[in-house]
Each structure stands twice: as structure tokens, then as C-alpha cells.
Amino acid sequence: MTTEDEDKALRYRRAQSVTRAEEISEQEKKVRRSQLDKPIHKPRDSLFSWSSEFTNFTGLVNWGFLMLTIGGVRLGLENFLKYGFRVNPIEWIIVLTGYHEGDKYQYPSLALIMFAVVPPVIALLIEKAIAVDLIPQKIGMSIQIANILFVVSLPAIVLHFKGDDFSFVGITTVCMLYLVIFLKLWSYTQTNYWCRCGTKRKLSKNTLRRQSLSAPTWKSFEDEKNEAAVAVGLVKYPDNLNLKDLFYFLLAPTLCYELNFPRTARIRKRFLVKRLLEVVFGLNLVLALFQQWMIPSVTNSIDTFSTMDPIRITERLLKLAVPNHLIWLCFFYLSFHSFLNLMGELLQFADRNFYNDWWNANNISVFWSTWNMPVHMWAVRHVYIPITKRGHSKVVASIVVFFISAFFHEYLVSVPLQMFRIWAFLGMMAQPPLSVISRMAEIKLGPRWGNLIVWSSLILGQPLAIMMYYHDYALLHFTPAKL
Amino acid sequence: MTTEDEDKALRYRRAQSVTRAEEISEQEKKVRRSQLDKPIHKPRDSLFSWSSEFTNFTGLVNWGFLMLTIGGVRLGLENFLKYGFRVNPIEWIIVLTGYHEGDKYQYPSLALIMFAVVPPVIALLIEKAIAVDLIPQKIGMSIQIANILFVVSLPAIVLHFKGDDFSFVGITTVCMLYLVIFLKLWSYTQTNYWCRCGTKRKLSKNTLRRQSLSAPTWKSFEDEKNEAAVAVGLVKYPDNLNLKDLFYFLLAPTLCYELNFPRTARIRKRFLVKRLLEVVFGLNLVLALFQQWMIPSVTNSIDTFSTMDPIRITERLLKLAVPNHLIWLCFFYLSFHSFLNLMGELLQFADRNFYNDWWNANNISVFWSTWNMPVHMWAVRHVYIPITKRGHSKVVASIVVFFISAFFHEYLVSVPLQMFRIWAFLGMMAQPPLSVISRMAEIKLGPRWGNLIVWSSLILGQPLAIMMYYHDYALLHFTPAKL
Numbered sequence: 001m002t003t004e005d006e007d008k009a010l011r012y013r014r015a016q017s018v019t020r021a022e023e024i025s026e027q028e029k030k031v032r033r034s035q036l037d038k039p040i041h042k043p044r045d046s047l048f049s050w051s052s053e054f055t056n057f058t059g060l061v062n063w064g065f066l067m068l069t070i071g072g073v074r075l076g077l078e079n080f081l082k083y084g085f086r087v088n089p090i091e092w093i094i095v096l097t098g099y100h101e102g103d104k105y106q107y108p109s110l111a112l113i114m115f116a117v118v119p120p121v122i123a124l125l126i127e128k129a130i131a132v133d134l135i136p137q138k139i140g141m142s143i144q145i146a147n148i149l150f151v152v153s154l155p156a157i158v159l160h161f162k163g164d165d166f167s168f169v170g171i172t173t174v175c176m177l178y179l180v181i182f183l184k185l186w187s188y189t190q191t192n193y194w195c196r197c198g199t200k201r202k203l204s205k206n207t208l209r210r211q212s213l214s215a216p217t218w219k220s221f222e223d224e225k226n227e228a229a230v231a232v233g234l235v236k237y238p239d240n241l242n243l244k245d246l247f248y249f250l251l252a253p254t255l256c257y258e259l260n261f262p263r264t265a266r267i268r269k270r271f272l273v274k275r276l277l278e279v280v281f282g283l284n285l286v287l288a289l290f291q292q293w294m295i296p297s298v299t300n301s302i303d304t305f306s307t308m309d310p311i312r313i314t315e316r317l318l319k320l321a322v323p324n325h326l327i328w329l330c331f332f333y334l335s336f337h338s339f340l341n342l343m344g345e346l347l348q349f350a351d352r353n354f355y356n357d358w359w360n361a362n363n364i365s366v367f368w369s370t371w372n373m374p375v376h377m378w379a380v381r382h383v384y385i386p387i388t389k390r391g392h393s394k395v396v397a398s399i400v401v402f403f404i405s406a407f408f409h410e411y412l413v414s415v416p417l418q419m420f421r422i423w424a425f426l427g428m429m430a431q432p433p434l435s436v437i438s439r440m441a442e443i444k445l446g447p448r449w450g451n452l453i454v455w456s457s458l459i460l461g462q463p464l465a466i467m468m469y470y471h472d473y474a475l476l477h478f479t480p481a482k483l
Numbered sequence: 484m485t486t487e488d489e490d491k492a493l494r495y496r497r498a499q500s501v502t503r504a505e506e507i508s509e510q511e512k513k514v515r516r517s518q519l520d521k522p523i524h525k526p527r528d529s530l531f532s533w534s535s536e537f538t539n540f541t542g543l544v545n546w547g548f549l550m551l552t553i554g555g556v557r558l559g560l561e562n563f564l565k566y567g568f569r570v571n572p573i574e575w576i577i578v579l580t581g582y583h584e585g586d587k588y589q590y591p592s593l594a595l596i597m598f599a600v601v602p603p604v605i606a607l608l609i610e611k612a613i614a615v616d617l618i619p620q621k622i623g624m625s626i627q628i629a630n631i632l633f634v635v636s637l638p639a640i641v642l643h644f645k646g647d648d649f650s651f652v653g654i655t656t657v658c659m660l661y662l663v664i665f666l667k668l669w670s671y672t673q674t675n676y677w678c679r680c681g682t683k684r685k686l687s688k689n690t691l692r693r694q695s696l697s698a699p700t701w702k703s704f705e706d707e708k709n710e711a712a713v714a715v716g717l718v719k720y721p722d723n724l725n726l727k728d729l730f731y732f733l734l735a736p737t738l739c740y741e742l743n744f745p746r747t748a749r750i751r752k753r754f755l756v757k758r759l760l761e762v763v764f765g766l767n768l769v770l771a772l773f774q775q776w777m778i779p780s781v782t783n784s785i786d787t788f789s790t791m792d793p794i795r796i797t798e799r800l801l802k803l804a805v806p807n808h809l810i811w812l813c814f815f816y817l818s819f820h821s822f823l824n825l826m827g828e829l830l831q832f833a834d835r836n837f838y839n840d841w842w843n844a845n846n847i848s849v850f851w852s853t854w855n856m857p858v859h860m861w862a863v864r865h866v867y868i869p870i871t872k873r874g875h876s877k878v879v880a881s882i883v884v885f886f887i888s889a890f891f892h893e894y895l896v897s898v899p900l901q902m903f904r905i906w907a908f909l910g911m912m913a914q915p916p917l918s919v920i921s922r923m924a925e926i927k928l929g930p931r932w933g934n935l936i937v938w939s940s941l942i943l944g945q946p947l948a949i950m951m952y953y954h955d956y957a958l959l960h961f962t963p964a965k966l
Contacts, residue, residue: 018747027715028715031715031717032717032743035742035743036677036681037674037677037678037740037742038677039741039743040739040860041737041833042745043745043833044833044834044836045835046819046823046824046835046836046838047840048820049824049835054840056840056843057840057842059844059934062931062934063842063938064547064548065547066939067805067808067942068550068551070801070804070805070942070943071551071554073801074798074802077794077797077801078802081795194519198519199519232510232511232514234514237519237520258518258520258522258523258524259518259520259522260515260520260522261524264526271532311560311563311564314560318554318556318560319561321553321557322550322557325550336529337529337531337532341529341532350525350526351525351526352501352527352528353527353529355529356530357537357539359542360539360541361542377523381521452545459549459550459553460553
């Protein structure tokens with residue numbers, strides 16, 4: 001609106017008001033006030049009237065906060081009255097480790113977790129072998145790729161033969177760990193490959209220069225850079241190929257390998273203790289919420305989902321959405337703030353950019369590129385940029401990144417459930433159209449609506465996918481009598 | 484905090500950050516960036532870390548809004564699945580009018596509502612008689628007081644003898660109407676009394692002046708004022724004592740009588756239609772919420788309240804609090820904005836100050852003096868100021884206002900329920916200590932906490948009182964089998 005329009009609107013608003021100050025003169029007001037009947041009425045609009053120009057509704061923010069709290073406390077009490085106290089820490093240890101009494105081979109998940117150090121060590125050995133020209137680069141890289149693919153397929157293979165020995169949580173943890181190692185080794189191999197290519201290029205350039213130039217000037221720009229790097233204490237390839245460096249990278253809260261990570265000057269003890277307490281208490285909170293609220297809700301919903309009654313399904317879905325979303329929020333804070341910062345502090349790792357302000361995201365694309373920064377940075381550095389540098393368009397690169405992401409979402413769900421449905425994959429496939437819708441809402445209706453769509457898809461999409469999987473899982477594993 | 488303190492805090496915060504920009508020189512950064520391993524990590528804090536100084540959480544407001552909406556939709560669906568569709572407009576007409584099939588005298592509430600015009604007409608006749616000196620002022624005032632007291636006691640008397648003919652909603656409407664007429668007639672009588680006293684005082688003053696001054700100067704200041712009043716068209720006592728003026732006051736959206744109400748220039752038709760639609764649809768919404776949500780919740784809670792189990796009672800209370808509060812909010816908007824503005828627009832009544840911004844109230848006293856402006860203005864003009872003018876302290880005046888308010892709250896509940904419990908009275912009695920607590924919270928913890936206490940007492944206090952009454956009502960009226 002131009003200033004003139006605003007002025008017009010203001011004048012119209014004033015004219016619509018009951019006040020109309022110009023009608024009553026000061027003289028008249030004075031006479032009116034001096035009457036014997038002690039008059040107290042004067043022309044004024046109600047505050048909700050558009051013409052009153054009143055806009056202070058700050059108290060309503062407190063109202064919203066209070067209504068949420070009251071609703072939360074009531075849901076908690078209702079849950080407690082209905083299901084009793086279900087939190088049982090011992091059960092979690094059994095669930096996590098897959099321990100069955102009477103079994104000989106008692107901790108299959110733990111065994112797989114411990115085996116996870118083997119592939120990285122193999123990767124280091126191959127890198128070393130390529131660096132000292134023990135094996136040619138091409139053959140070495142093929143072995144590396146085979147090693148990395150072995151990492152990601154191992155959980156699926158083991159589960160296929162020994163599925164009954166694993167608990168659901170145990171195998172999920174294993175899948176998560178092997179996926180992280182897969183991504184880290186991919187980065188490790190590719191980064192070392194970049195260094196090798198760069199060193200070779202430099203060498204050949206320098207040789208050329210040395211041949212063409214006279215003796216005093218052959219000390220090239222590259223060499224100067226090299227010396228500067230040594231002066232500030234930077235490690236150069238292949239000095240990085242050792243166990244200490246590899247294990248630092250495996251433990252560091254990042255998926256992208258580089259030779260010289262930025263480091264902090266010291267470990268802040270207060271910060272460390274706070275994060276540690278958050279992890280310990282937060283983990284218990286999440287497990288308690290899960291046992292007390294999530295499991296009964298999901299179990300109760302399974303009948304409803306079989307009836308296919310849309311009203312009942314919606315009600316169940318909304319009921320499930322609240323605990324699921326709260327658990328996800330706790331999980332997000334615990335993993336991405338508490339746990340990764342704890343690891344970062346312990347390792348004096350200075351880059352703590354584990355998440356961006358996804359809660360303000362005005363469209364789905366922004367959300368996906370801000371909520372999980374380690375994966376986002378990995379995808380940009382190791383998939384998106386290499387593809388665009390090979391001359392492919394940005395669209396092609398985006399599609400590849402997107403499909404890799406969709407595959408790993410499906411991997412993290414299907415392998416532990418031993419059930420190859422495509423719900424998670426479809427969920428990821430729904431992201432591009434949703435992204436377009438949210439982008440349009442952001443442009444046409446304003447950023448607030450874009451943000452609301454992001455939150456809605458987050459709050460409602462997850463329980464929908466969970467119910468799909470649980471429904472199919474229950475149909476496969478439970479007898480009809482049990483249902 | 485002083486500027487120095489802030490500066491210190493900022494420096495401490497910077498020192499606690501992982502960034503510590505001063506440690507890494509520009510030169511070092513440049514060297515680091517030029518490495519072959521394409522480094523992407525740089526020192527930065529996580530956004531949730533206190534040292535990151537990040538404060539943009541606007542998306543969380545949308546989150547809160549969405550969680551409230553989802554919770555509301557789910558509660559609505561759950562209610563529908565549990566109780567089916569219960570809204571029945573015909574039932575309301577029966578409930579409102581107290582119509583019983585087979586009764587001869589079919590509309591007792593309607594008869595009492597129509598009778599409500601009689602006492603005001605009597606009051607007018609008495610005023611007229613006093614004004615023309617037909618009866619002495621003292622006797623006239625006694626009859627007026629008797630007439631006003633008759634108004635407030637009539638519903639209670641009729642109900643005592645013919646209680647079974649009335650429905651609960653019908654008698655509540657009657658009580659509300661008679662209470663309003665009681666307050667209006669009190670104001671009418673007292674204002675006319677002020678005018679009479681003022682006129683007499685003026686007359687005697689003028690007589691004195693006329694005797695003491697010479698002829699040309701006897702035209703006093705008072706006369707000038709009088710002429711000015713006539714010039715701007717103001718009505719003077721006793722010209723106001725007519726039926727038209729009386730009925731305008733009875734219909735006008737105010738409890739305070741004055742001879743010359745401020746008037747608007749015209750009836751805004753758009754405004755009128757909007758308010759009318761709000762009243763029609765809003766009333767149906769409130770009735771629907773009441774039938775569908777409130778009645779089943781209250782009925783379901785009655786067993787729980789008899790068991791005296793504190794956890795179950797709390798859960799029921801919180802469950803009841805949500806629909807009760809939403810209905811109260813709808814009721815507030817409908818009565819104080821839609822209905823009173825509708826009456827005001829129809830009567831061209833210019834003072835629309837029916838409520839103030841009570842939603843921002845930071846303590847209970849502010850809430851009570853802002854949520855219901857007609858009653859607040861009446862209490863200040865007709866009780867508080869007259870008492871302080873007689874030389875009593877402000878504390879005494881406040882206590883009297885408070886007790887009158889408490890009495891009428893009890894009146895509006897006990898008479899319709901035909902059950903003289905003191906829960907409403909006790910609820911009012913809880914206001915002064917609550918007021919002190921909220922005032923202390925406002926001072927010690929800040930205005931936000933004061934506002935939270937005001938909202939809490941509003942959201943939780945009402946359902947508590949409702950359950951108390953309904954519990955006692957059910958014990959009296961229903962057989963144990965029905966319970």
C-alpha cells in the first residue's frame with residue numbers, strides 16, 4: 001500500500017468509528033461534563049472493533065502457552081490412569097542388546113557394533129597401499145568401493161540369516177551405525193582421492209615449470225603455499241594416513257573428512273557436564289515417553305487402521321501425532337545438540353554447525369537443508385558438487401541427492417523391520433510436491449503459511465508413516481487372535 | 484544491568500564460544516581454505532548454545548498454534564466418536580421456555596420476562612410523583628427502594644412456590660434479566676436523586692445571590708451554564724421523566740443512567756449486520772459446544788468427584804477446563820462485543836466501552852475492573868464513589884463493592900439451582916488472596932507471571948466451581964441408581 005492508500009484507509013477507519021471527535025466541540029464536552037447527573041459515558045469504540053485501532057494482545061501468548069500446558073498435563077494424567085506406570089529401564093537393556101535368556105550367542109547387536117571398526121581399518125590399509133604405490137590407484141579404488149558397499153549391506157545380510165537373534169531397537173542402532181560408517185568412509189576415500197589427484201597435478205606442473213624456467217625462479221607459488229601450510233602446522237597428504245587420524249574422524253561429529261579439522265583451545269568442563277547430563281536424563285525421558293505413551297497409542301491404533309473408517313483413523317492419527325512429535329523434538333535436541341556437542345567438546349572439534357534454524361523454515365526444501373547439517377554438508381560436498389563439476393545440471397545433481405536420501409530413509413526402516421515396504425520411500429517421494437506447495441504458499445500467502453505447512457508435514461507425516469509400517473508389521477507378525 | 488555489566492557478559496560469552504575469532508589469523512584461514520582436501524569445517528557454535536547469541540525462534544509461535552489446533556480437532560473427533568451427534572436446537576427451546584407437554588401454564592419463564600417491564604414503570608411513576616411534589620422525597624425514596632428490592636427478590640419468591648414449572652436455563656435468564664433491571668433502577672433512582680438535590684442547591688444559592696446582589700448582576704454563572712446546556716440541546720431534570728427516556732435506558736447497553744447519553748450520528752448498516760450474524764451463529768455455536776462437549780464431560784465427571792481420588796479429580800477437572808473455557812470465551816465475545824454493540828448500534832448509543840483489555844491483565848484486580856465494564860462503571864459510580872464521598876475510606880468502599888459482587892454471583896447460581904450452597908460466594912472470597920498473590924508475582928517475577936496467574940485462575944477456577952455445584956445438584960436430584 002502507498003502512503004496515500006494508508007492515509008485513505010485511516011480516514012475511512014476514523015469515519016467508521018463511533019468517536020468522530022470533530023462532531024462534538026470542546027465547549028459542548030465541557031457543558032456535558034458539568035451536568036448534575038454526573039455523566040460518565042463518552043463516545044468510544046469497543047476494543048475488538050476494527051475502528052478502535054487497538055492491537056495489544058500480548059496476553060494471548062500466555063493463554064496459548066497455558067492451554068498447551070494444561071492439555072499436556074491432562075493427557076499425561078489420562079495416560080497414567082489408563083495404562084498405569086509402564087516405564088521399565090531393565091526392559092530397555094534387553095530390547096537394546098537383543099539378549100534372550102537361554103540363548104548361547106547372547107549379544108548379536110553388540111557383536112555387530114564392535115565389528116564396525118574393521119571396515120575403516122581395511123579402508124586405511126588400502127589407502128596406505130595406494131599412497132605408497134603398492135597397488136595401482138584404479139584397483140585400489142575398486143577395492144575401496146567394494147569395502148564401502150560391504151559396510152552398508154552387512155546388517156541386511158546378517159539379519160537375513162540370523163534375524164531372530166536381533167531386537168528391533170538393537171538392529172536399528174546397528175543400521176544407523178553402519179550407515180554413518182558408510183558415509184564417513186565414502187568421504188574418507190573421496191577426500192584422499194582429491195589429495196592424490198591434486199598432488200600429482202602439482203608435481204607435473206612443477207616439473208614443467210622447472211624445465212622451462214631458469215634456476216633461481218623455479219621455486220613456484222605452489223611451493224610457497226606448501227611452506228605456509230607447514231608453518232601453521234597443517235598436516236599434508238599422505239601424512240594423514242594413520243590410525244589416530246582415522247579414529248579421530250570416526251568419532252568426530254561430522255560425516256565429511258578433511259586433513260585438518262578446526263580445533264578448540266580447551267575442553268569447557270561446565271559445557272561438557274551440561275551436555276552429559278542432558279544426554280543421560282534426556283535419553284531416559286525419551287525412553288519413558290516411548291514406553292508410557294507411544295507404544296500404547298500405536299498398539300491401540302492398530303484395530304482402527306484395519307477398519308478403514310476415515311474419521312476414526314484421523315482421530316487416532318492426531319492422537320498419535322502429539323507424543324510422536326514431542327519424542328521427535330526431544331530426540332532432535334538430544335542427538336543434534338546434546339550428543340554431537342558432547343562428542344565435539346570431548347574431541348575439541350570446533351565446528352558445531354549440527355543444525356540450522358529449521359524451525360523458521362518457510363518451505364520444505366529449506367527444512368531438509370537445515371535440520372540435519374552433517375548429512376546436508378556430506379551430500380553437497382560428496383554428491384552434489386562432484387556431479388555438477390562433471391558438467392551435469394543442478395537439477396540432475398539434486399535428483400541424485402534426493403534419491404540417495406530416500407534410499408537411506410527406506411534402509412533405516414525396512415532393514416530393522418525386515419519388511420520391504422515402500423512407505424518411507426513414498427514419504428520421501430512426497431517431499432518434492434510438498435516442497436512446491438509450501439514454496440507456493442510462501443510466495444502467495446506469506447512466509448507464515450509456508451512455515452505452517454513445514455510444521456504440519458512434520459507433525460502429521462511421521463505418525464502416518466509409522467502407522468503404515470506398524471499396521472503391516474502387526475499383520476505379518478501377530479496372529480489374528482492377538483490383534 | 485549496567486552497560487559495563489552487559490559488556491562484561493558479552494566478552495565472557497565470546498570467550499566461551501568455540502569461535503574465538505582472534506585465535507585464527509586471516510593468513511591462516513587463507514592457507515587452510517587452499518588445501519587439496521576441500522575443507523568445509525570452520526569453528527562455529529550450535530544455535531542452541533548460549534554463546535551463539537542466536538534468538539530467532541519465530542517459527543515456534545506457528546508450532547504452538549498448530550499444536551493447539553491439532554489438539555482441538557482431535558478432542559472434537561474423540562468427542563464425536565464417543566457421544567455421537569448431540570446438538571438438538573428444538574431441545575433448547577424447550578429448555579429455555581420451560582415448556583412441559585400437558586401443562587396448562589406453559590411458559591413461566593416467558594411470563595416473568597414480560598412482567599419485567601412493570602417495576603421500571605412503577606419507578607418512573609414514583610419519580611414523577613416526587614418531582615411534582617405529590618409525595619415527599621423521603622417517602623418516595625423508601626417506596627423506590629422497596630420497589631428495587633422487590634425486583635431482585637421476585638425470581639427467588641416465584642421459584643420457591645412454582646419451582647417445578649421452570650427449566651434451569653429459563654430461570655437463569657430470568658435471574659440475569661431481573662438483576663440487570665435491579666442495577667438499572669438503582670442507577671435511575673440515584674441519578675434522579677442527584678439531579679433533584681443539585682437543582683434544590685442551585686435554587687437556594689440563586690435566591691441568596693439575588694438577595695445580596697444588585698439587579699444587573701444577579702444573572703449567575705449557574706444560569707449561564709443552564710443556557711449553554713439548552714443551546715446544545717441537553718435535557719434537564721425533570722424533563723427526562725418520561726416513558727421514552729426510561730425505555731431507551733432499559734434497552735441501552737449500560738447500567739448507569741444519565742440524562743443525555745452520547746449518541747452516534749447514524750446506524751452503520753454493515754456493522755449492524757455483522758454483529759447480528761455473530762449473535763445468531765455464535766449463539767448456536769455456544770449451544771452446540773454445550774450440548775456436545777460440556778454436558779457429557781460434566782455428567783461423566785460426577786462419579787469421579789464422589790470417589791475423592793485426587794489424581795482422577797485433577798484429570799477430570801483439566802478435561803472439563805478446556806470446553807468450559809472455550810465456551811466462556813465465546814460467551815464473552817458474544818455478550819460483550821456482538822450483543823452489546825448490536826444494541827448500541829440500534830439505539831445509536833455511542834459509548835461502546837463494554838470491556839477493556841482484560842486479556843493483558845497482570846493481576847486479578849485489574850482483571851475484575853476490566854472484563855465487565857458496565858458492572859465496573861456501575862459499581863464505581865453508584866457504590867464506591869458515594870461511600871468515599873460520605874467520608875469512609877477507600878478500603879471500606881472496596882469491601883462493600885466486593886461483597887455486593889459476591890452476593891450477586893451467588894444469586895445468579897443459587898436461585899436457578901434452588902440450592903443455597905456457598906461455592907460461588909467462596910469463589911469470590913478467594914479473589915482477594917489471589918489478587919495479592921498475583922500482585923506479588925507481578926512485582927517479584929515480572930508481569931508475564933501475573934498474567935499467567937490471572938489466566939490460570941480463569942481457566943481452572945470456573946470448572947472447579949461448576950463441578951462443586953453439579954456434584955451437589957446431582958446428589959440432591961438424581962437417585963443413586965441414576966448416578
